[in-house]
Amino acid sequence: MTRTRKLLIVDVAALSPAEVGEHTPNLRALAARGGLYPLREPFPSLTCTSHATLLLGSLPSSHGMIGNCLYSREYAKLFNWNRSSHLLTGTPLWEAARQRDPRLRTANLFLRNCADSSCEIRVTERPVYWISGRKQFEFFAEPRSLHAELVAKLGSFPFQSFWGPFSDIKSTHWIIGAALQVMEREDPELLLVYPPYLDYDAARFGPDAPQAKDALRAMDAALEPLLRAAHGQDRDVLIVSDYGFTTVDQPVHLNRVLRRAGYLHVEDAPNGERLDPGTSRAFAVCDNQEAHVYVARPEDIGPVRALLEATDGVRAVLDAEAQVPYGIAHPRSGELIAIAEPRAWFSYMYWLEASKTPDFADCVAVFDKIGTDTCELFLKPGLAGKAHAAKRMAQLLLGLKVPFDIVDIDESRVRGARRIARDDPQRGAVAISSWDLGQSGPVPMENLKALALARMFDGAASG
Numbered sequence: 001m002t003r004t005r006k007l008l009i010v011d012v013a014a015l016s017p018a019e020v021g022e023h024t025p026n027l028r029a030l031a032a033r034g035g036l037y038p039l040r041e042p043f044p045s046l047t048c049t050s051h052a053t054l055l056l057g058s059l060p061s062s063h064g065m066i067g068n069c070l071y072s073r074e075y076a077k078l079f080n081w082n083r084s085s086h087l088l089t090g091t092p093l094w095e096a097a098r099q100r101d102p103r104l105r106t107a108n109l110f111l112r113n114c115a116d117s118s119c120e121i122r123v124t125e126r127p128v129y130w131i132s133g134r135k136q137f138e139f140f141a142e143p144r145s146l147h148a149e150l151v152a153k154l155g156s157f158p159f160q161s162f163w164g165p166f167s168d169i170k171s172t173h174w175i176i177g178a179a180l181q182v183m184e185r186e187d188p189e190l191l192l193v194y195p196p197y198l199d200y201d202a203a204r205f206g207p208d209a210p211q212a213k214d215a216l217r218a219m220d221a222a223l224e225p226l227l228r229a230a231h232g233q234d235r236d237v238l239i240v241s242d243y244g245f246t247t248v249d250q251p252v253h254l255n256r257v258l259r260r261a262g263y264l265h266v267e268d269a270p271n272g273e274r275l276d277p278g279t280s281r282a283f284a285v286c287d288n289q290e291a292h293v294y295v296a297r298p299e300d301i302g303p304v305r306a307l308l309e310a311t312d313g314v315r316a317v318l319d320a321e322a323q324v325p326y327g328i329a330h331p332r333s334g335e336l337i338a339i340a341e342p343r344a345w346f347s348y349m350y351w352l353e354a355s356k357t358p359d360f361a362d363c364v365a366v367f368d369k370i371g372t373d374t375c376e377l378f379l380k381p382g383l384a385g386k387a388h389a390a391k392r393m394a395q396l397l398l399g400l401k402v403p404f405d406i407v408d409i410d411e412s413r414v415r416g417a418r419r420i421a422r423d424d425p426q427r428g429a430v431a432i433s434s435w436d437l438g439q440s441g442p443v444p445m446e447n448l449k450a451l452a453l454a455r456m457f458d459g460a461a462s463g
Helices: 025-033 047-056 093-100 145-154 170-185 198-205 210-232 254-260 298-309 320-326 382-397 445-458
Strands: 007-011 035-040 069-072 077-080 106-109 121-125 139-142 190-193 236-240 245-247 250-252 266-269 272-275 282-287 290-295 314-318 336-340 344-346 416-418 429-433
Touching: 007 047, 007 210, 007 445, 025 210, 025 236, 025 429, 035 445, 047 093, 047 445, 069 282, 069 290, 093 106, 093 190, 093 445, 106 170, 121 145, 121 170, 139 145, 145 170, 170 190, 170 210, 198 210, 198 416, 210 236, 236 445, 254 282, 254 290, 254 298, 282 344, 290 298, 298 314, 298 336, 314 320, 336 344
Parallel strands: 007 190, 007 236, 106 121, 106 190, 250 344
Antiparallel strands: 035 429, 069 077, 121 139, 236 429, 245 416, 266 272, 282 290, 290 336, 314 336
């Protein structure tokens, strides 16, 4: 039997071809040894969608991961960042590889939907929610003995630096450290790693800000020991990103537009207004520069589309037919999909009066919001904000049941969004390989699965 070549795939969130250069000497050296290729991301270019496309080799219309937040019409409920691999349709990369080599083992560290996947080794963030309502920062590991091994080697997972106002490179260092430990102790033929650090300052300050350039340098340095270890194992390397970023300065409130027109319904609860999807005639699940708009009544689709098309900051609205060429036509998709103008982004906010703001708005509460809230990356300003955050962190570490209400909901601070336009391949996603992929022009992300399999089992590029 031909020896299976070992492969390391690292999803470096938010990296684009234009950013590989003077600030990233390790990535630049890898590209010189193999190649650098602009990627054509799936639509929409979001984390869960891109991870599914990379690993399943298909588009959202096939694999079903149409965004980071899925709406169940049956349950009239939103599921943000759902972890189940059973939501995906298709054969993932490691199962396709296992068909070629039944002895092959895969380690999956932090790619979405990995926790209950069929990978032999799995690590991902997963808080513990006590019956009292207390939230404990934690992570999941399989085999279970790996949890204690990683804590002994690296300390507790720095969950607060993975998402929220304290997001920084500490979580990425931990994830890369875990990858090095798994590589050394387990030596799996396929190793998948997702360090998200570049997401943070690109969203806070914009992709061209000095802080984003500093983040590039720090990310490149963090990758160096992983790249060196892979080289020492004669392990091929494929660096990919799931999207690029673009500079924004215009929040667009689709749900407020729908509410004022009478389509969106809220419950005036004691702890602030709650959007009620099941009784709303239309509402939007907003995520960066894309929004799935769910319209309950067929006769409302035309008027809702016209309303959104007339909204400042909206570039286009796709109905079911128009979604087909984008590869996003799927039963989970909204009846309509809104696309933002280049400098605009879609906010989930739906309340019209400050006194009606829901109590989760200023919290790190990813499962409670109607899509992604980039404001969760910002701490409430001033010394008072820092003091309040320190108090909340201490209370959480003591096991007290308190809200993590440390977020500044001032949307004017947001300066970056995941780029949805495909007009400049140098600002979109990227692939960097330690071997020549034999490709030219932007490479469709759904082709990477076949290219990886060809390298592992044929030792060559696949056209």
